[in-house]
Amino acid sequence: MHFKNMFVILKAVIYLSTIILVLSFLIVYLNSHPPRYPLNIPPSNYGLKFEFVEFTTPDKIILKGWFVKGVPVAAPFRVRELPQTESLRLPVIIICHGLGANKSDFTELSSYLSKAGYHVLLFDFRGHGESKGNSSSLGFFEQMDLKSAIDYVKSRADVDIDKVGVYGFSLGAAVAILTASEDKDIKAVVSDSSFTSLKVQGERLLKSSFLPKFPFLYTAIRIYEIMFKTDIEKIAPVHFIEKISPTPIFIIGGEGDTQMPATDAEELFKNAREPKFLWIIKGASHGGTVISAGREYEKRLIEFFDKYLKEQKRD
Numbered sequence: 001m002h003f004k005n006m007f008v009i010l011k012a013v014i015y016l017s018t019i020i021l022v023l024s025f026l027i028v029y030l031n032s033h034p035p036r037y038p039l040n041i042p043p044s045n046y047g048l049k050f051e052f053v054e055f056t057t058p059d060k061i062i063l064k065g066w067f068v069k070g071v072p073v074a075a076p077f078r079v080r081e082l083p084q085t086e087s088l089r090l091p092v093i094i095i096c097h098g099l100g101a102n103k104s105d106f107t108e109l110s111s112y113l114s115k116a117g118y119h120v121l122l123f124d125f126r127g128h129g130e131s132k133g134n135s136s137s138l139g140f141f142e143q144m145d146l147k148s149a150i151d152y153v154k155s156r157a158d159v160d161i162d163k164v165g166v167y168g169f170s171l172g173a174a175v176a177i178l179t180a181s182e183d184k185d186i187k188a189v190v191s192d193s194s195f196t197s198l199k200v201q202g203e204r205l206l207k208s209s210f211l212p213k214f215p216f217l218y219t220a221i222r223i224y225e226i227m228f229k230t231d232i233e234k235i236a237p238v239h240f241i242e243k244i245s246p247t248p249i250f251i252i253g254g255e256g257d258t259q260m261p262a263t264d265a266e267e268l269f270k271n272a273r274e275p276k277f278l279w280i281i282k283g284a285s286h287g288g289t290v291i292s293a294g295r296e297y298e299k300r301l302i303e304f305f306d307k308y309l310k311e312q313k314r315d
Helices: 001-031 104-116 142-154 171-180 198-208 211-228 237-244 262-269 289-293 294-311
Strands: 049-054 062-068 074-077 090-097 117-123 159-169 186-192 249-254 276-281
Touching: 001 198, 001 211, 049 142, 062 104, 062 142, 074 262, 090 104, 090 142, 090 171, 090 294, 104 117, 104 294, 117 142, 142 159, 142 171, 159 171, 159 211, 159 294, 171 186, 171 237, 186 294, 198 211, 237 262, 249 262, 249 289, 249 294, 262 276, 276 294, 289 294
Parallel strands: 090 117, 090 159, 159 186, 186 249, 249 276
Antiparallel strands: 049 062, 062 117
16 A cells, blocks of 8 residues: 555656656747747838848858948938948947847837948847747857857958947847957947846746746756756856946836836846946836837937947057
8 A cells, every 4th residue: 555655656746747847848948949030121121221141150050130331420410421432441330139039120220320320230140030040049159149240240341340339139138248248349238128147037937927936947947058058147147247347338228128127227237337327218118118218219329339439549
């Protein structure tokens, strides 16, 4: 009788463990394999001159993007065309999109950066848009993607390689922070709606799914670490943001953001070193900062990049 009870208990433990493993795996898999976002808004829709470009990461993933040509300006917001025979190296801004999105999300943003005198590189992270790859590592391998994008723009004769800025949103913002903490080729960073750490995001996801933190969070973390061969603590912008200094960072958050709440932006700002700037946009939801702020968003973004890229002195 005792043996029979032990067998029943063992069987229940096996069933329960299997359910925990399967659900935890699904949490990681579904979030790291977002469907390809079909949005396609090329820069030509805004009358911009651009090139289709591609470059390859060290792990042989082909990434595709658009290189939008900047228009030299004689004064802020006053555009002048140069003769086609005249060559001019301009600062460049690399734009990093969010999870499950693609480069088309920021075509409009690229239009006013271009008209303010910046080349702009819009590209798709691995597993997104037109780029190769089957999955997202949620911030780990994407740092390699951004570094490859930096290497690409530095290879161009029309880019001022001493004036490379990065703008990131959500996942892209986290990647921008993590990459800039190591790569000093980046001279200015704008982080809009970054998470503080992937672990915290996992906790929020479980809470919204009504699954308990124990044992699902710890199981999902272990599955993630095995799947991508890394430590989840390495995907924690809040622990690395201080290393960005003396590179300037402009941190933006949305007051109404429930996915990456304004407290995330405030915590990142607290941990960052000077020069640093914080802007919490009233009423803005996740992905709604640009719309909520309107023209003020464009104004502040250009003022920040102008100060730290165009006015940057060479050593």
